[in-house]
Amino acid sequence: MTIHIALIAPYSDISAIGVRTLSSVLKKHKHQVRMIFLPYQVSEIEYKPDFVFKYKPEVLEKVHDLVKDFDVIGISLMTNYLENAISLTSYLESKLKEKTIIWGGIHPTLDPDTCLGYNPILCLGEADEALPEFLDHLDKGEDVLSLDNFYFKKNGKVVRNKLRSPVQELDTLPYQDYNLDDDWVLGRNDNSIIKMDGLILEKYLTRESATKKRGMLFYQTVTSRGCPYRCNFCCWSKIKDIQPDCNQLRRRSPQNVVSELKQVIGRFPFFKEITFSDDSFFGSPTEYVKEFSNLYKKEIGLPFQCLAGPTTITDEKMELFVDAGMKNIQVGVQAASDRILKLYNRPTTVKQIDNAVRTIHKFIPRIHPPIYDFILDNPYETKEEVIETLKFIQQMPQPFFLQIFSLVFFPGTKLYEMAVKDNLIKDSIKDIIHKQYNLRNINYLNILFSALGHGAPKFLTGLLLTKPMIKILDKGLFNHFYKVCYSIYRKMFLFLQKRRSGSKPDR
Ligand code: B12
Numbered sequence: 001m002t003i004h005i006a007l008i009a010p011y012s013d014i015s016a017i018g019v020r021t022l023s024s025v026l027k028k029h030k031h032q033v034r035m036i037f038l039p040y041q042v043s044e045i046e047y048k049p050d051f052v053f054k055y056k057p058e059v060l061e062k063v064h065d066l067v068k069d070f071d072v073i074g075i076s077l078m079t080n081y082l083e084n085a086i087s088l089t090s091y092l093e094s095k096l097k098e099k100t101i102i103w104g105g106i107h108p109t110l111d112p113d114t115c116l117g118y119n120p121i122l123c124l125g126e127a128d129e130a131l132p133e134f135l136d137h138l139d140k141g142e143d144v145l146s147l148d149n150f151y152f153k154k155n156g157k158v159v160r161n162k163l164r165s166p167v168q169e170l171d172t173l174p175y176q177d178y179n180l181d182d183d184w185v186l187g188r189n190d191n192s193i194i195k196m197d198g199l200i201l202e203k204y205l206t207r208e209s210a211t212k213k214r215g216m217l218f219y220q221t222v223t224s225r226g227c228p229y230r231c232n233f234c235c236w237s238k239i240k241d242i243q244p245d246c247n248q249l250r251r252r253s254p255q256n257v258v259s260e261l262k263q264v265i266g267r268f269p270f271f272k273e274i275t276f277s278d279d280s281f282f283g284s285p286t287e288y289v290k291e292f293s294n295l296y297k298k299e300i301g302l303p304f305q306c307l308a309g310p311t312t313i314t315d316e317k318m319e320l321f322v323d324a325g326m327k328n329i330q331v332g333v334q335a336a337s338d339r340i341l342k343l344y345n346r347p348t349t350v351k352q353i354d355n356a357v358r359t360i361h362k363f364i365p366r367i368h369p370p371i372y373d374f375i376l377d378n379p380y381e382t383k384e385e386v387i388e389t390l391k392f393i394q395q396m397p398q399p400f401f402l403q404i405f406s407l408v409f410f411p412g413t414k415l416y417e418m419a420v421k422d423n424l425i426k427d428s429i430k431d432i433i434h435k436q437y438n439l440r441n442i443n444y445l446n447i448l449f450s451a452l453g454h455g456a457p458k459f460l461t462g463l464l465l466t467k468p469m470i471k472i473l474d475k476g477l478f479n480h481f482y483k484v485c486y487s488i489y490r491k492m493f494l495f496l497q498k499r500r501s502g503s504k505p506d507r
Pocket residue numbers: 007011012013014015016017018019021022073074075076077078079080102103104105106107110123125126127128131210222225226233234235236277278279405410411437
């Protein structure tokens with residue numbers, strides 16, 4: 001006997017590394033898996049503050065048709081997708097009374113108690129061993145209530161089992177599932193759910209910025225799991241408290257990564273670049289970087305991009321990765337004020353960030369202008385500290401881009417706990433669940449971030465950052481004007497984007 005499980009990924013990007021990995025793991029255990037991707041039917045640029053994408057009743061009905069004969073339904077969710085998971089679950093529960101529905105992914109891991117209010121079975125942490133064990137128990141008719149990683153709500157009582165150590169030998173895990181055996185995706189232009197094939201995969205990956213740049217489609221994967229740090233705003237600040245043995249970076253062997261890439265590129269030649277989405281791609285020792293880079297250059301050779309923390313960047317690692325094909329690097333800076341970096345529990349000082357920026361700059365034009373991430377709208381940050389960060393960016397060597405995030409207090413993180421204590425979260429739905437990380441507040445200083453990120457001339461940004469200019473332009477009345485201008489700009493941008501993409505059918 002095998003268990004039939006439908007895995008649902010409600011994410012706007014259909015790369016869904018975790019769900020695809022689980023699918024392969026379950027297939028290896030001889031279970032029957034159907035993957036259903038339900039990306040938003042609008043693009044990121046259309047998000048507004050307090051935006052929430054709701055599935056239409058006919059979509060819920062089609063999902064029901066696809067899962068009704070399956071034994072188990074698994075839904076993956078990040079915090080911003082909570083309401084999507086709730087609507088799917090309550091619809092499916094109302095129609096399929098006795099069906100086993102499991103929620104898994106980062107949100108149930110970080111905020112299980114809230115999740116149990118909506119779904120009585122949760123799988124916390126990495127599920128590569130936990131989920132197959134659960135299905136194997138179901139298959140044999142054995143009790144699942146005491147299984148590690150699972151939380152249950154039964155007859156008003158909550159069962160919280162401990163979390164097991166995550167898989168240490170990542171090479172033992174299969175590659176992400178891109179077999180397209182039984183995969184389905186929600187159509188963008190109508191409410192159909194389409195059977196995935198190579199063309200559909202290409203089309204739907206192309207639609208999201210996360211899997212496309214400069215018109216190139218790239219394949220997303222991770223070469224490692226974990227991060228040695230625990231920044232206060234990040235999931236690791238909580239996971240490390242509940243999941244044993246996850247302090248170290250766990251790495252796949254270079255051979256294992258390269259063989260996955262060969263397989264997927266061989267099958268889907270439309271992947272022209274690779275994205276390594278590791279939390280800490282530069283965190284490996286130089287010896288590993290050397291071995292990885294040599295093999296990657298020899299066997300794959302496609303341009304790649306990755307994320308990096310400032311303290312992990314060295315000349316030697318940069319040289320090795322650039323020589324192997326690294327074209328883009330995105331660095332988590334977050335702030336350039338030592339007090340704020342400390343508040344975030346970042347492992348970095350402003351001096352180290354400066355060193356990293358200058359190291360990276362030496363590799364232009366062999367690499368594209370780097371992208372630096374910053375977090376704005378932090379209520380713990382003073383105006384002076386924001387200006388300190390702006391002045392730091394203003395003196396950074398150009399060219400570069402900025403990726404700006406509006407701070408979200410993700411439930412379960414240390415910063416969230418602090419914000420709750422300090423009464424900073426007025427409305428958890430509006431301030432967290434619906435909050436779009438890419439929609440910052442509109443005010444003078446935040447507009448300066450945009451100007452700096454778009455390469456505005458240094459003499460101009462220098463002038464705009466002088467005390468008298470800030471005093472004149474950083475005023476409530478002007479902020480209202482900026483908001484109006486921004487909304488006009490957004491509308492124009494949206495209009496042009498829609499005209500360019502048109503409304504093409506999926507086939
Ligand atoms: C790669 C990545 C992305 C990629 C791909 C995302 C994806 N959907 O797979 C991209 C670039 C698209 C992305 C985008 C976003 N991301 Co992101 N991303 C990551 C990152 C760095 C790695 C995730 C990963 O692939 N890990 C490896 C896989 C194997 O692990 P996994 O996905 O967690 O899956 C395991 C378990 O969670 C569990 N599991 C997962 N699903 C299910 C389902 C069931 C039924 C079960 C039982 C178990 C289960 O089992 C899996 C295997 O062990 C994480 C950081 C992190 N360490 O998790 C952030 C992270 C997940 N992202 C985050 C956020 C906020 C986002 C964005 C909303 C905005 C942003 N700031 O980037 C967007 C929107 C997402 C979207 N559009 O789909 C946050 C989520 C915080 C939260 N509380 O929700 C994280 C945790 C980073 C952080 N700030 O702490 N992201």
